[in-house]
Amino acid sequence: MTDEQIVSDLAVILNEVAGVDQSKVSADKSFLDDLEVDSLSMVEVVMAAEDKFGVKIPDEEVKNLRTVGDAVAFIKKAS
């Protein structure tokens, strides 16, 4: 799976869960500061991403996932 595909799939999830405009989602964007995904929504995003990509994202990892790019890197490594 390419980085672009993962970003695109995450954009769909972020839109569904938190109403984020898909066109604003890119690797450099911060979930909290740029995309305004609060901590409860982030839990939902993680759940949906785990289902979508077939990975497990432990709570202690979630706090390291500051940007979309961080999430892409983790998903690539874990899958």
Added chain:
Amino acid sequence: MSRRVVVTGLGALTPIGKNVSETWTNALAGKSGIIKISQPWAEGLAAQIAGLVTVDPFEVLDRVSARRMDRSTQLGVIAVKEAWVDAGSPDINKERLGVFFGTGIGGLTTVLEQYDILNSRGPDRVNPLTVPMIMPNSAAAMVGLEVGARAGVHSPVSACATSAEAIAGALEMIRNNRADIVVAGGTEACVNRLAIAAFASMRALSTKNNEPQIASRPYDIDRDGFVMGEGAGALILEEEEHALKRGVKIYGVVSGAGMSSDGYHIAAPEPEGAGASRAMVAALNDANAKATDVAHVNAHATSTPVGDIAEYKAMKSALGNALDNVVVTATKSMTGHLLGGAGAVESVFTIMGLKEGLIPPTLNLKNQDPEIKINVAKDEPYKLSANANFALNNSFGFGGHNVCIAFSKN
């Protein structure tokens, strides 16, 4: 001189209409909102009929907001949005804006969905918003966020008296000068397999499954229980001077409220209606009114054999011979029983009735129970006399909660 409280906005989402206008038109026309539940989940239930809202909340509300609300909250917020716009979307200091909004059952839809997810997919798939979606104050809190209320957000829970108690609370909140505007009302959405099985297990529901439109028949000799409905009602209560300064339309006055408790049984009403009568008398006293002032009562009248008689006895005890000059209606014959939403929706009917001088008919009243000696509006809208100025709305709840709200035209 106590602060007078008027109604400046109304909202309703009911089995007979997507807003106040449609609900009112259909109420005057005597339309039933009760249908047979055809989905597979209703199979095997003793009661398979209900009054359902036809609006899809996901089409009306912002999609992301909607998915963070239980259905009961969704319906409540939709009714509040209507009422708020109807009141002119008041530009008010939010520290003078309050909310009194309740639900009888709460987020049961979400409880069931998440319990299924817990069992089928495991604890780590339970939605992180489950708690804020199922807590009993969820609808009030979401309404508070919707309007930005900062004077206080309150959520009475008193079963089917809930949203009448919310109006009583809102009235006090303005009288006590804690707020100038309070969004009041309530909501319910628990037409699901568990709630119907549970109410049916109490033998509270009508089982006229093959005749849904005639199942809810308050005061009729053939009544056999209530029909569950879903929906919400909302009223914008406002201090009179504040409303006059804003120059908005005024529907009528919330002139008093009375509350009592039976101290009798967890579900059955006190058979002589003593507690309900005390609530009605308290509402009259609070409004500085006499029994002879009462032109109309929107009764609780759920269509249960015992409840309708107990309420009749309460009316007789509270109003005496003046009851002979009162026209009563039972709008649950059309909407079904909206539980936590009932008091607010029926207050909307009561206010509209006074304002327009027309009382919606009670549906399905073919043979009036001879024990219930009251004048019931039926067949067509009842035209109030021109000097009719005062009406009561009764709401009672499991647990022995009795609430009566008094409204006047001016």
